[in-house]
Amino acid sequence: MFERVSAAPADPILGLNEAFASDPRTDKVNLGVGVFMNDDGVTPILATVKEAEDRLLKGETTKSYLAISGDPEYDAQVQGLLFGKDSEIIANNRARTAQTPGGTGALRIAADFMRRELGVERIHVSDPTWANHGNIFKSAGLEVVSYRYYDSDTMGLDFDGMLEHLENVPESEAVLFHGCCHNPTGIDPTFNQWQQLADLAKRRNFVVLFDFAYQGFARGMDEDAAGLRAFAEQVPELLIANSFSKNFGLYNERVGAMTLVASDRHTADNAFSQVKTIIRGNYSNPPAHGAKIVATILTDDALRAAWIQEVADMRDHIQVLRDQMVQKLADRNAKRDFGFISHQNGMFSFTGLTPDQVKKLKEDYGIYMVGSGRINVAGMSKKNIDAVCDAIAAVV
Template sequence: MFENVQTAPADPILGLTELFKADPNPEKINLSVGVYQDATGKTPVLETVKEAEKRILEQENSKGYLPMTGEPAYCAEVQKLLFGEGHEIITSKRAATAQCPGGTGALRVAGDYLNIVHPGAKIWLSNPTWANHNTIFEAAGVECKQYAYRDAATNGLDFDAMCASIKTIPAGDVILLHGCCHNPTGIDPTPEQWAIIGDLLAAQGVTPLVDFAYHGLADGLEQDRLGLLELVKKVKQMFICSSFSKNFGLYRERTGALTLVADNAEQAGTVMSQVKLRIRYNYSNPPSHGGQIVATVLSDPELKAKWIEEVADIRNRINEMRHLFVKTLKDKGVTQDFSTIIEQRGMFSFSGLTKDQVDRLREEFSIYIVGSGRINVAGMTPDNMDRLCDAIKAVL
């Protein structure tokens, strides 16, 4: 069976991580994979997470399976974080949530649902988008199309082109929107633009799927959901794939959720019954530990307040690195304008570096950046900034 199997191509991001690990240079810098690092270059465990784990360890009395849709207390907290406590969507029970193995797992469940229940529907992805979006939905059998997003000339949002693209999407198709901290560009619509997007989708009969992987890392937990809240004013049906990898630091715990919003509670239950079938033949039940952590923290007012402070610390460090990066390049005499990086939000930005420049950074300076020029700002530290900017100056 295995004699003629060909070696699969390396993942464009995770493959770089393998190269980084094998690099013997003690001053190597990894700006590729989307993992938060503190000022010392470590990925920390949040204090609130450690406290929640202590409580869970003391109280846990079973390792039995969770329901297919996960722990109800976790799903309830997910909805409150997305919409705000007491929101009409929650009180009317128009939303249904399934706990999933990370945001990636939620996306795959959504893809399987679309392929089986709505086999003609295509999904429209921003140009550019996270590289794994295409592979997830193609693997699920869903055809992927593109809509305009980034203005290469300004390194900002080309909103007019985006709206023109949306107007061409057929009714019954799905559009994937990044809730905040667009990956890979760091460019987000304003709340006013989100409202316009919602009007266009409602007029077109297009269903949004919001990928909400970086909630809290742009401007704050309340501010980062403003786009989603504008959408739900305009569009009654949608999917939301959320993740706690970044804002809780639960990368290896694979803690995410798929939330659907329907016209009414009965419809939400019907659609969730189909989602549960997709879960059953995929992984049957979600892992428990990460969901227990999130539910423990978010249901305890004191722990939740502390967690909000920890998220703010993460967000502030990333934004400080954006400013320091732009300032350091300017101080070193780099004339190319990188100022748009200050305006972008989240862990990622488009640097504008070419593939040849990215290759030189890796080969000559042991600095690892994705071929598109996307950089993980969270991989920058005060200690590695001088070396990073000297190397970029050298390859420009």
């Protein structure tokens, strides 16, 4: 039977990594994969993570299963980061959190819940969006449609187009929002725009799902949650998928969570009981190690403060690279203005490079990026940024 199965196309991002790995050139640069790298080209383990792991190694007494919803302390800390420690949602016990295998696992659990329990058949995602969103939602049986988001003329947000589309979404359908550091564009709504979107969602009463994978990488922990919290103040029911791959550097530990917010604790309990049956039929219960690292750091005041500083250092490093890239391209008299890159948020930038230019960068210069022109700014360093800017200036 297996002979009937045809080969699947390569994943647009992971396939790019495979091509990069097989390239024999020593001066090649990978701007495709979404991981933070330091100036040595290494994705580092945070000092707070190493300290937490040391404590766990010395104090751990069992490898028994976690509950279906994961580590209770971890789940509580996730809610604190999302909504703030003084949140009415937490005070009134309206949220339930399930620890998941990464943000991807959280998205899939949310999708299954929407399809099975809410009868959602269609989800609206930004144009463009993370390449894997379509795979996740389609695998859960959802139809995926796009709402206007990126304005290629201004290299900014098409907010009017976004509002126009969302005003027509029926309440039986779902809408996905990127909480901050939009992937792939790096373009986020302003706080005023978030408030308008929250008001629209309340009026239209469609199902709201947040993908929140980069908290702390735009302006700060609380600042980056402002859009989500604006929704939380107005919309009584929310689904949130969050990840700690980036801000804790726990990429291969697969640490995420799916949080459900309901109008009251009784409704939350009932809905979450169905979330747990979905998890039980999928991966049964989550892995422990990564979540225990996060919980150890967030429940210790000194470690938490040190972690927040480490995230700030990563955020500042990316912003320096953005500003340097803009200046270096201007110095090379690139035949277009790349100033917008300085004003985008997070790890990614939608550069506006065409597929032909992306292909030429790969073939002629060993600079790898996604075909859409999205780059991982954090894939650059002081060692390779000049070569990257030389190549981009040449192809444009």
